[in-house]
Amino acid sequence: MSGPAYHHPSSGIELIYICIPSYNEGETVGVLLWRIRRIFQDYSREYEIIVYDDGSTDGTRETLEPYAEVIPLTILRGERRKGYGFALDKLAREVSRRTRYARRDALIVMQADFTDQPEHIPELVKRFEGGADIVAAKQEMTEAPAPVRRLHLFANWIQRTGLPKTDATDPFTTYRLYRISVLRELLKSLGDKPVVASTGWAANMELLLKARPFARRVENVDLAPRYDVRTRETRVRPVIDALNLFRFTRTARLLAAPAGGGE
Numbered sequence: 001m002s003g004p005a006y007h008h009p010s011s012g013i014e015l016i017y018i019c020i021p022s023y024n025e026g027e028t029v030g031v032l033l034w035r036i037r038r039i040f041q042d043y044s045r046e047y048e049i050i051v052y053d054d055g056s057t058d059g060t061r062e063t064l065e066p067y068a069e070v071i072p073l074t075i076l077r078g079e080r081r082k083g084y085g086f087a088l089d090k091l092a093r094e095v096s097r098r099t100r101y102a103r104r105d106a107l108i109v110m111q112a113d114f115t116d117q118p119e120h121i122p123e124l125v126k127r128f129e130g131g132a133d134i135v136a137a138k139q140e141m142t143e144a145p146a147p148v149r150r151l152h153l154f155a156n157w158i159q160r161t162g163l164p165k166t167d168a169t170d171p172f173t174t175y176r177l178y179r180i181s182v183l184r185e186l187l188k189s190l191g192d193k194p195v196v197a198s199t200g201w202a203a204n205m206e207l208l209l210k211a212r213p214f215a216r217r218v219e220n221v222d223l224a225p226r227y228d229v230r231t232r233e234t235r236v237r238p239v240i241d242a243l244n245l246f247r248f249t250r251t252a253r254l255l256a257a258p259a260g261g262g263e
Contacts (some may be wrong), residue, residue, distance in 0.1 A: 013129055014101040016047045017120070017180070021087035025112035036118045043122055048072045048098075052090050052113070055081035085203035089195040092161035092183050092207075102181035109176050110119045112192040116175040120223045124177045130249050133182050136208070137175040137223040174204055175223060178211060185214040 023027055033049060040047050049071065053060055055078045064075050076090055094171060099105045106128050110116035120137070125137040131242070187195065196206045212218065 013045060013106065013125065014104040015099070016045055016106050016108060016121070016125060017095045017098075018047060018049045018110065018241040019091040020049065020051045020085055020111040021054060021091065022051050022060055023054040023084075023087075024056045024060060024082060024147060026056065026058045026060040026063045028114050029112045030062060030063045030067060032114065032118065033064075033071060033073065033110055034120070037071050039118050041123055045125065048074065050074045050076065050091060050094060052076045052078070052087040054078050054087050054225055060078070067143075069220050083199050085194070085196040085199050087209060088203055092195050093187065093246065096184045096187050099180045099184070102184050103179065105180045107178045107180055107183060109174055109178075117223070122177070123221055123223065124175075127219045127221055128177055130180065130219075132177075132217045133179040134208070134211060134218045135177040136218065136220050137173045138220050143255050175202070176208075179215070182211050182214045186211050189214075203246065 018030070020029070029051065033051075036049060051064060051073065053064065053075060061075070061077065064073070067073050068075065075092075076094060078086070078090075091109070092107070095105075095107045106125065108121065108124060110118070116137075124135045124137075164205075183195075190210075195210070196203045198206045199216075
């Protein structure tokens with residue numbers, strides 16, 4: 001079976017890296033890759049998929065391997081689980097290393113469990129092509145599982161009372177696009193320090209806070225997540241995750257006004 005045909009678009013964008021942190025998502029990640037492939041068969045953009053397998057024990061690795069033969073897929077593997085923040089760090093560094101056109105390439109982070117819909121990729125890219133350096137999804141919680149809704153309520157409260165402004169309506173969302181030149185400047189400023197040190201939702205906000213000074217424009221877009229098509233229960237733990245967010249507030253204040261920035 002041959003892979004999809006790739007075309008250079010007239011808009012000037014070169015390559016879209018779809019980055020997927022994954023832990024024990026063997027039941028969904030393969031189907032997700034195939035859905036992404038279908039999107040790009042009808043969407044004239046070059047793309048690569050990079051999956052970071054965070055020490056999965058459920059056969060995720062075996063599920064992924066055949067797809068590398070038919071789609072532009074790279075699999076990064078951790079031998080033991082180190083968490084979502086560590087996966088974000090690995091993906092950001094890998095894409096920054098690979099890119100040839102950092103100003104024209106984009107990185108999209110999405111979940112492997114069907115919560116983030118691949119059909120929304122063109123809308124994220126549209127905002128990027130319009131000049132946004134970071135495009136953040138705003139995800140409504142009306143259909144979310146109860147633990148997710150409870151954590152989101154707490155996150156909204158703590159954002160109002162203890163966290164700096166980020167320009168993103170929902171700074172905790174996973175589904176997000178970054179111009180790779182922004183991430184490259186961030187990595188340069190960090191040296192050997194990790195891109196993010198937090199876990200869970202706090203990791204998403206930490207990356208946003210660190211990247212924001214290097215971005216000229218942040219845009220928000222309404223993208224409805226899907227919780228009804230997942231095959232597993234949510235991994236959100238409201239009490240533990242809320243405590244992690246609360247601990248993150250001190251770090252967030254220190255990150256609110258870093259040196260350097262965007263032009």
